[in-house]
Amino acid sequence: MNSEYNALEIESQAQQYWKENKSFEVVEDSSKEKYYCLSMFPYPSGRLHMGHVRNYSIGDVISRFQKMQGKNVMQPIGWDAFGLPAENAALKNKVAPAKWTYENIDYMRDQLSQLGFGYDWSREIATCNPKYYKWEQWLFVKLFKKGLVYKKNAVVNWDPVDQTVLANEQVIDGRGWRSDALIEKKEISQWFMRITDYADELLESLDSLDGWPDAVKTMQKNWIGKSVGLEISFNRINNEPLKVYTTRPDTLMGVTYLAVASEHPLAIEAGSNNTEVQAFIDDCKTMETSEAAMETMEKKGVNSGLTCVHPITGQEVQIWIANFVLMGYGTGAVMSVPAHDQRDYEFAQKYTIPMLEVIRPINAEHDITQNAFTNKGILCNSGEFDGLNFDEAFEAIAQKLNTSNLGEKQTNYRLRDWGISRQRYWGCPIPIINCESCGSVGVPETDLPVTLPEDVSFDGIGSPIKKMPEFYQTTCPTCGGEAQRETDTFDTFFESSWYFARYACADNTEAMLDERADYWLEVDQYIGGIEHAILHLLYARFFSKLLRDEGLINHDEPFKNLLTQGMVLKDGAKMSKSKGNTVDPADMIQKYGADTVRLFILFAAPPTQDLEWSDSGLEGSYRFVNKVYRLVEGYLADAKTNDALSLDGVTLNKEQKQIRQKTHQSLSKITDDIDRRHSFNTAIAALMELTNTLGRFKQTDGQSMAIRLESIEIILRTLSPITPHLCHYLWQQLGHQEAIIDTLWPSVDKKALQQDEVQIIVQVNGKLRAKLMLNANTDKSIVEAQALADENVCKFTKDKTIVKVIVVPNKLVNIVIK
RNA sequence: GCCGAUGUGGUGGAAUUGGUAGACGCGCCGGAUUCAAAAUCCGGUUCCUUCGGGAGUGACGGUUCGAUUCCGUCCAUCGGCACCA
Numbered sequence: 001m002n003s004e005y006n007a008l009e010i011e012s013q014a015q016q017y018w019k020e021n022k023s024f025e026v027v028e029d030s031s032k033e034k035y036y037c038l039s040m041f042p043y044p045s046g047r048l049h050m051g052h053v054r055n056y057s058i059g060d061v062i063s064r065f066q067k068m069q070g071k072n073v074m075q076p077i078g079w080d081a082f083g084l085p086a087e088n089a090a091l092k093n094k095v096a097p098a099k100w101t102y103e104n105i106d107y108m109r110d111q112l113s114q115l116g117f118g119y120d121w122s123r124e125i126a127t128c129n130p131k132y133y134k135w136e137q138w139l140f141v142k143l144f145k146k147g148l149v150y151k152k153n154a155v156v157n158w159d160p161v162d163q164t165v166l167a168n169e170q171v172i173d174g175r176g177w178r179s180d181a182l183i184e185k186k187e188i189s190q191w192f193m194r195i196t197d198y199a200d201e202l203l204e205s206l207d208s209l210d211g212w213p214d215a216v217k218t219m220q221k222n223w224i225g226k227s228v229g230l231e232i233s234f235n236r237i238n239n240e241p242l243k244v245y246t247t248r249p250d251t252l253m254g255v256t257y258l259a260v261a262s263e264h265p266l267a268i269e270a271g272s273n274n275t276e277v278q279a280f281i282d283d284c285k286t287m288e289t290s291e292a293a294m295e296t297m298e299k300k301g302v303n304s305g306l307t308c309v310h311p312i313t314g315q316e317v318q319i320w321i322a323n324f325v326l327m328g329y330g331t332g333a334v335m336s337v338p339a340h341d342q343r344d345y346e347f348a349q350k351y352t353i354p355m356l357e358v359i360r361p362i363n364a365e366h367d368i369t370q371n372a373f374t375n376k377g378i379l380c381n382s383g384e385f386d387g388l389n390f391d392e393a394f395e396a397i398a399q400k401l402n403t404s405n406l407g408e409k410q411t412n413y414r415l416r417d418w419g420i421s422r423q424r425y426w427g428c429p430i431p432i433i434n435c436e437s438c439g440s441v442g443v444p445e446t447d448l449p450v451t452l453p454e455d456v457s458f459d460g461i462g463s464p465i466k467k468m469p470e471f472y473q474t475t476c477p478t479c480g481g482e483a484q485r486e487t488d489t490f491d492t493f494f495e496s497s498w499y500f501a502r503y504a505c506a507d508n509t510e511a512m513l514d515e516r517a518d519y520w521l522e523v524d525q526y527i528g529g530i531e532h533a534i535l536h537l538l539y540a541r542f543f544s545k546l547l548r549d550e551g552l553i554n555h556d557e558p559f560k561n562l563l564t565q566g567m568v569l570k571d572g573a574k575m576s577k578s579k580g581n582t583v584d585p586a587d588m589i590q591k592y593g594a595d596t597v598r599l600f601i602l603f604a605a606p607p608t609q610d611l612e613w614s615d616s617g618l619e620g621s622y623r624f625v626n627k628v629y630r631l632v633e634g635y636l637a638d639a640k641t642n643d644a645l646s647l648d649g650v651t652l653n654k655e656q657k658q659i660r661q662k663t664h665q666s667l668s669k670i671t672d673d674i675d676r677r678h679s680f681n682t683a684i685a686a687l688m689e690l691t692n693t694l695g696r697f698k699q700t701d702g703q704s705m706a707i708r709l710e711s712i713e714i715i716l717r718t719l720s721p722i723t724p725h726l727c728h729y730l731w732q733q734l735g736h737q738e739a740i741i742d743t744l745w746p747s748v749d750k751k752a753l754q755q756d757e758v759q760i761i762v763q764v765n766g767k768l769r770a771k772l773m774l775n776a777n778t779d780k781s782i783v784e785a786q787a788l789a790d791e792n793v794c795k796f797t798k799d800k801t802i803v804k805v806i807v808v809p810n811k812l813v814n815i816v817i818k
Numbered sequence: 819g820c821c822g823a824u825g826u827g828g829u830g831g832a833a834u835u836g837g838u839a840g841a842c843g844c845g846c847c848g849g850a851u852u853c854a855a856a857a858u859c860c861g862g863u864u865c866c867u868u869c870g871g872g873a874g875u876g877a878c879g880g881u882u883c884g885a886u887u888c889c890g891u892c893c894a895u896c897g898g899c900a901c902c903a
Binding site for chain 2: 042045083084156157165166168171215216218219222225289290291292294297343415416418419421422424491492493496529530532533534535536567572573574576577603605606608609610611614616617618619620621624626630672673676677679681684685686687688759761762763765766767771795803804805808811812816
């Protein structure tokens with residue numbers, strides 16, 4: 001054993017050992033319980049940052065821990081390799097997105113290896129590889145034939161200068177990030193998946209996800225946004241009625257205007273003979289499309305001059321055109337009740353539209369001249385409905401409208417169908433051929449994959465494949481006539497929606513998935529950033545149900561347990577390449593070694609908490625790693641001249657007993673912290689305490705040597721998921737033939753835990769006044785008497801009346817005085 | 819704006835089921851060791867104090883014998899908001 005801890009040497013040797021012995025390569029094995037541990041795969045942005053290190057360290061600790069529980073553990077890794085940053089890099093560095101991506105993957109694969117993560121590299125996936133995306137094209141064609149995919153018009157951000165579609169992220173204050181041009185909304189035809197067909201199941205099965213954080217389930221539930229309301233028709237003379245959906249039909253009698261989106265046919269009609277209206281509609285064209293922008297921008301509108309008829313009163317209602325109504329959501333029109341909706345209230349005040357109070361609070365006052373009353377209450381000014389509460393009014397109005405065919409109950413979802421078309425180059429080609437006579441035709445299975453040309457020059461003016469006849473010119477599979485390929489690509493969430501299943505059978509060239517997927521699924525533990533709480537996780541759940549309905553897997557849900565890691569922030573914001581605030585672990589690994597870096601990121605905070613990055617304290621982790629090294633070194637030096645006897649556990653002196661007690665208490669805590677609580681920081685703290693305690697215990701008699709060895713071996717095995725290289729090395733130094741990764745987790749000796757005495761806290765009126773050491777399970781009345789007799793306690797109880805005494809066994813006494 | 823989180827010493831954080839607030843680190847202060855330094859080891863470190871004690875977990879209220887923990891209102895910060903991944 002070297003007298004100096006040499007991290008880099010120890011680490012490369014351990015990594016070499018794992019590689020040669022295929023320590024992490026697994027196959028299906030019916031004799032063992034399987035455990036599938038998955039961390040969200042990275043986008044190959046160039047270099048790892050501390051967010052990755054955190055994510056993958058957590059996954060590795062759980063994987064190694066489960067392996068030491070004797071389970072058949074699969075921990076795969078791959079690359080979410082399609083996406084926008086490759087195109088941005090292509091523009092900046094004049095390098096093809098494919099080349100840039102593959103180089104990044106090579107670099108980052110090295111970094112992951114250096115960190116010693118126990119991946120089964122034989123299952124590695126890169127989503128930009130045709131062998132991977134072939135199968136999502138195959139699935140897409142099946143879903144297309146099944147009617148789960150359709151085409152419709154949808155709005156995109158159009159940069160008129162760069163002649164390209166921009167992502168929301170690339171639109172800054174309404175302008176293109178490169179061109180600075182005012183961005184226009186543009187409607188183009190795009191592919192959608194009918195995720196709303198599964199809205200109910202996606203909502204219902206959330207209840208079965210016991211291993212998911214409640215916060216994530218709540219966010220998904222709210223995102224799906226199931227509501228029951230009324231679809232109400234407002235008739236228009238000699239025209240189609242205008243339909244609106246509302247969850248507050250009780251406020252119907254308070255409607256003073258309707259609002260439609262600027263793209264609504266009525267708006268276009270109104271604009272065609274009114275320049276003021278047309279000017280407003282034109283103004284709406286340069287408007288950000290994101291919901292956040294919609295909600296926070298100034299609410300504006302214009303009176304269309306058109307009117308409709310209130311379905312109950314028969315009165316004329318104005319139709320306004322408003323910038324906050326979305327054409328793509330619902331009917332593109334809403335009913336407005338200024339007295340009972342704050343947005344309508346402000347809009348009505350701004351444009352002096354009348355307001356009608358029709359709901360009053362039940363047992364309170366509300367001044368409607370101050371703001372809208374948006375709670376439910378009792379109806380007033382509503383004619384025959386006066387005095388009804390929300391539920392009664394809902395039913396009565398629904399019934400009334402139903403008889404006149406002007407309204408019916410409807411269940412609505414906030415969730416919209418998933419738009420999967422992207423007008424980008426670096427993505428998976430949508431496998432559709434457009435034929436003038438046959439329409440859209442799915443690419444036949446034998447012609448898959450539709451391969452994305454990789455050797456292209458990328459200039460940022462639209463996608464290269466839209467300018468490559470050799471790519472898009474083809475023949476129709478149905479009629480054989482001339483036809484054109486779809487040149488849009490999939491949303492990159494498509495790839496990440498099924499990769500977890502593909503890992504189980506990544507080598508299958510004949511099928512998307514096989515029976516091995518059923519062996520490994522569902523994922524026992526999924527780990528990833530909280531920022532994916534809604535979109536990625538919802539799409540992956542959706543895909544699971546699609547795959548199930550195609551008979552490809554037999555699970556309803558992909559992820560049994562979910563650990564949402566908090567963000568690693570730098571300068572108060574999420575680390576990302578586009579913000580330029582990433583921290584590369586490379587230098588730290590070089591200086592301290594991977595074990596120290598892993599230990600530090602896990603020790604810095606509990607995994608679910610956000611973490612503002614700072615490397616102060618990294619030294620402390622390095623110190624601890626060295627301390628463990630010296631602990632073993634010290635033991636081995638003593639062992640040269642002193643033999644460890646077999647531990648008898650009976651004849652031990654007090655100090656020896658205490659060491660064993662501390663050891664097994666720590667083991668118990670560490671096990672629970674890692675397994676149940678995922679509280680790695682406190683597990684490490686317990687390991688530090690135990691190491692410190694043991695470092696002070698230097699006895700060399702036979703029993704003491706045995707106790708030291710037992711304790712050291714517990715430290716090494718419980719620390720090994722966290723700092724695996726160091727523990728691998730030290731385990732060898734202790735003379736073991738079997739590698740530590742192949743050993744089992746130690747078990748707690750309950751006899752060592754036994755405590756003779758317990759500390760009792762004595763409070764007077766909730767304030768700490770004394771601590772007593774008493775035999776465990778001392779009778780309640782004796783504990784109480786002892787507490788009352790305590791000298792310091794008496795100082796506070798003297799001349800006071802004792803109202804009551806609360807005794808919590810083996811823990812606490814609280815004396816309440818007056 | 820809406821939805822979901824978070825808020826504790828100089829600092830990262832701990833307190834698991836409502837029961838000792840500040841575990842374990844970092845930093846700082848003092849000591850040992852050293853020719854000296856690094857490294858290491860030992861001790862101290864919430865604030866105020868008349869040294870009895872008092873106050874204190876973003877703010878203000880509430881429930882309780884007892885609240886960092888439960889409830890209400892507010893403030894600040896972070897994540898998501900459908901084309902960043």
